[in-house]
Amino acid sequence: MKNNYLIYLISFFSGFLSLAQEIIWMRLISFAGMSVPQTFSYTLALFLLGIAVGAQIGKSICSKNVVSINTLGHIFILIAVVDLILIGLVYWYLNVLGTSILFLGLCVFVCAGIRGIIFPLIHHVGTEQAKTGAQISNVYFSNVFGSALAPILIGFIILDYFNTQQTYFLICFLTLVIGFLCLNAGVVKKVVVVLGVGVLVLVGLSERIILELSKGRWDEGKYPSQIFENKYGFIQVYDDEVVFGANVYDGKFNTDIFKNTNGIERAYLLTAIHPNAENILVIGLSTGSWVKVLSTMPNVKKITVIEINPAYIDLIKQHPIVSDLLRDNRIEFIFDDGRKWIQKNQDKKFDIVLMNTTWHWRAYASNLLSKDFLNFVSHSLNDTGVVYYNTTESLDAYYTAKSIFPYVYKHRFMVLASHEKQTLDFDSVQKNLCNLRDYLTKKNVFLGQECILATNEIMKNPLLSYKEIDFSSLGRKPEVITDDNMIVEFKYGKGL
Structure with missing residues (x-):
């Protein structure tokens, strides 16, 4: 025995x-x-x-x-x-x-x-x-x-x-x-x-x-200066500014539209196109730079941030550019899967849903790009609300958005979708940028001529309507991304 x-x-x-x-x-x-x-x-x-x-x-x-x-x-x-x-x-x-x-x-x-x-x-x-x-x-x-x-x-x-x-x-x-x-x-x-x-x-x-697997991912021969690791995965920091998530580029610490090392003018576009937003949902925290920009909108009452990896908070604490987000009582950080959370909270309505979408060819990318998920997002938007997310150059993502939303626009590699028509003109953008103010210090983000210069930065990249999007580079007909076909990850993904 x-x-x-x-x-x-x-x-x-x-x-x-x-x-x-x-x-x-x-x-x-x-x-x-x-x-x-x-x-x-x-x-x-x-x-x-x-x-x-x-x-x-x-x-x-x-x-x-x-x-x-x-x-x-x-x-x-x-x-x-x-x-x-x-x-x-x-x-x-x-x-x-x-x-x-x-x-x-x-x-x-x-x-x-x-x-x-x-x-x-x-x-x-x-x-x-x-x-x-x-x-x-x-x-x-x-x-x-x-x-x-x-x-x-x-x-x-x-x-x-x-x-x-x-x-x-x-x-x-x-x-x-x-x-x-x-x-x-x-x-x-x-x-x-x-x-x-x-x-x-x-x-x-x-x-x-x-460390060896991370070497040279951002700059030839360079190791990351920091690595945060837990059961959710890895966060690498290079040169104290560039952030990688699980060995792929995730963002940079920057909110300066004139420095603009991270395409931050895309976040400022939201402040200009929906200036009266009060309730905002952000799925994916990353460096917190985009959340910081949205927090300067004058009418914001609540920003709900859904992030699966709590280590991003530890990272943000170390960077003064975004660390005061943790002292902003309007911002709630929830550590959960974004898709699951929005499914469980279909009763909540938002003026803006911003998705810090990862690369479309990564595992589980369809969770945020699929028609099935966009249905949940659509039901979570107010009548005048907009959803804004990165396609990372997947043209199928625009085609999929159009299957749910009547109005779909392209700004650089971003999808802007809504149930109402959206417009972008110089005067209104300038006016809205001039109203942006830091919540804690009460200082305006842009002063005087800076409002005009910042507007120029945004207007450099036009807001294209769906009809103006060029699908010819695909070499095929665009397809709708679903939970079942996962085409961005498998059929047209990066592969090994």
């Missing part, structure tokens, strides 16, 4: 640690691949293939050798050593040769292959004495339970306390601990030593893998 409990424990950790390591590799490859949806299928396919090859090797071992719990211990230790070698090779490769999805995929295959060996051996040892249905199912259940628990424990808890690299090492050392538990001599002493070394490594090692 004692051995039964031990084999159940070993089976549990076999499944748990395998899936835990898969989550970490998935996270690394998704980051390296800029969160395109194909990274999931790519990683999963290689992992399953590796498990299948490893299981075949395990079967061969069972048929040719006497397998005991001691054997399992040696295999677990081998797995941990191989995992440590793999992460070392990844660091060397990234540092010397640069990012390679193919190389990372090869590492996934090897990692899964070596871990795939263990379960046939566990099953062989666990059912050697009693080949009953109950015993077989108990061994399987333990493994499946561990596999099911890993995504919950690692994805929702551990990654909020440890970074990706630390979690990887934690999994390696837990694998070593299980290996030593399977051995007979000096078990307690060895476990204590391994845990002690593991803690020292976890505390002492600085993050290097994500």
